[in-house]
Amino acid sequence: MRKLTSKTIRNAIRDNAIFIVVLLLIIITAFIEPSFITWDNLLNILRQNATIGIVACGMTYCIIAGLFDLSVGSIVSLSGVIVILSINAGVPDYLAVGYGLLAGIAVGVINGTLVSLINGRSGEAFIITYGMQVVVAAIALFPSNGLFIAGRVKPGIFMSMGQGMTPIIIFLSLAAIMQFILVKTRYGRQLCYIGSNISAANMSGIRVKPNRISYFAISGLMSGIAAIVLCSRVTSSNPTAGLGYEMDAIAGIVVGGTSMSGGSGSVFRTVLGIIIIGIMSNALNILGITAYHQQVVKGLLIIAAVSMDIWNKRIKVREIANEKAYIG
Amino acid sequence: MKKHTLDKDYIGTFLIRNAVSMMLLVFVVAMIFTKRSFFTADNIVNIINECSVYGVTACAMTVAIICAEFDLSASSVFAWSTVLFVICCNAFGIVAAFFITLASGAVMGAFNGILVAKVRIPAFVATLGTMTAIKGLAYVVTDAQPINTSNETLYAIGQFNILGITIAPIVFALVILIFIWFLKYTRFGRNIYATGGNYEVARLSGINVEFSKFIIFVLLGVCAAISGMLYCSRIMAGWAPYGGDLSLYCVAATVIGGTSLLGGSGGVHRTIIGVLLMAVLFNALTLLGVDGSMQKFIRGLVLITVIMFDAMANLRKRV
DSSP states (O other): OOOOOHHHHHHHHHHTHHHHHHHHHHHHHHHHOGGGGSHHHHHHHHHHHHHHHHHHHHHHHHHHTTOOOOOHHHHHHHHHHHHHHHHHTTOOHHHHHHHHHHHHHHHHHHHHHHHHHTTOOHHHHHHHHHHHHHHHHHHHHTTTTTOOEEOOOOSSHHHHTTSTTHHHHHHHHHHHHHHHHHHHSHHHHHHHHHHHOHHHHHHTTOOHHHHHHHHHHHHHHHHHHHHHHHHHHHTEEOTTTTTTHHHHHHHHHHHHTOOTTSSOOOHHHHHHHHHHHHHHHHHHHHTTOOHHHHHHHHHHHHHHHHHHHHHHHHHHHHHHHHHHHHHO | OOOOOOOHHHHHHHHHHTHHHHHHHHHHHHHHHHOTTTTSHHHHHHHHHHHHHHHHHHHHHHHHHHTTOOOSTHHHHHHHHHHHHHHHHHHHOHHHHHHHHHHHHHHHHHHHHIIIIISOOOHHHHHHHHHHHHHHHHHHHHTTOOEEOOOHHHHHHHHOOBTTBOHHHHHHHHHHHHHHHHHHHSHHHHHHHHHHHOHHHHHHTTOOHHHHHHHHHHHHHHHHHHHHHHHHHHHOEEOTTTTTTHHHHHHHHHHHHTOOTTSSOOOHHHHHHHHHHHHHHHHHHHHTTOOHHHHHHHHHHHHHHHHHHHHHHHHHHHO
């Protein structure tokens, strides 16, 4: 049982500073525009952010493993193009969905293999997936020469995936499954171990390379799922649909509080971060602030969240050192 | 002192390290023999003019990579500089615009520098944030519209040339000379090598490592601003989407030139080769009639290949 001293309160505020700022924003917006806190608007926010949320959940695994995946946005574009093209070619729904997912996994496996081949850390992973982002985005442009593709979608499995509550259900249930795997299975614990110290993990017998490839594959798979939900919602595909998704996903992850240095984090926090950013941009929309201003805010938010995380860690290290000095 | 004994290991590492530049050279030679319009004086001058604009930023990126850092926001600073320069040209004239843009580049670089050196955010996360923020700023200021200028001095500078060589290669050459002098003959330059080679050792031997990390980002901001202004002098306009993959281009040119991503080695003179090879490659692709998205594809592929070969050469060295 933690005692409620000024110190614990201070720590709690420090750990949740971003949440407090957003809470203030919500209260201000609710005063200006009461329709902001209605059940409909909340569901709307969730629905709008379901696709980015799914992508962010996959990328959380990569970040916890001390890696980076910048290619997710392009995978969303590519998988979407593939799904809509196959549906237009008369392929049954479930097969078309399968192709889209397969494309995502394939790009993920390529990412993972390249990074594992050179024993890459986050820096190498960052640059290689950055290159893959460009390559995959270009591939998505090929079939339609960069034009928007309308889908001849018939009612069925595919069409139902983006309608009504389904995106929200898919998002939250995937997040729950991934959180369960992360916390309760051997695979998940190995993920955290690899993220915190890859050499130690390797020496203690964890097969690091296949595991690391699998994290990229999961990130690719989740991007594929996001693409399907997105394309089903708009029954068409835009070859640049995923542009900037990686930024939004990273923003959600860091605002949620998963550390960029790897080794710890949770999918639930990412869900929270995504919802917070969704609420924030919804509030900013209601307050009449343009998308371009919001881009500035988002960039600064990432910097603020990461700085806060690093600052907190430094303070904690200092406190532990002080206690030790006192005891010793 | 043993100097380059030609054993099997040395040759192997040399081949891996220079594989991409050799492949590109073969490609260039093939182009010279197959495409008549490629190897003409006009086209060569054109390539040199073309690559010098981005080359200025590539030089600064090389210094950052030597210091084992990396900057994604260069492309946004570039775009922001074109916008700011054109706006200031219209409002205050070209001299004031030049200094204002330079100062804004330095300030943005300094902001990155503080985040990385003082707050110790990993460079790619910090510059990812500033990249988004600065790009957003450029969009906000221009309302996503391109802005034109009809400043006569700027037009004269853009049209100025000696035998077809415009102002950009001259500035590029100056920047290269300054950087070579800076890296080789000043204390700060040597400190950058030391910091990039081994941060902890450099710190313990009394080098102001934080200042080294800080200064490279300021240099990058200033160089990205210069690149932006050179670009403006050619097209007389500023727009937020300009310079979309400048950062990627700079990293690729640096590593093709032979500066390793590990940090602590390499040099700006090598990047000249990298910049030229990239420019020749894309000029040749354009002459061959390869379309935009295919060129984008190849650009990404070149970056991945270069990084892979560099990392594999480093793995050999480590073992």
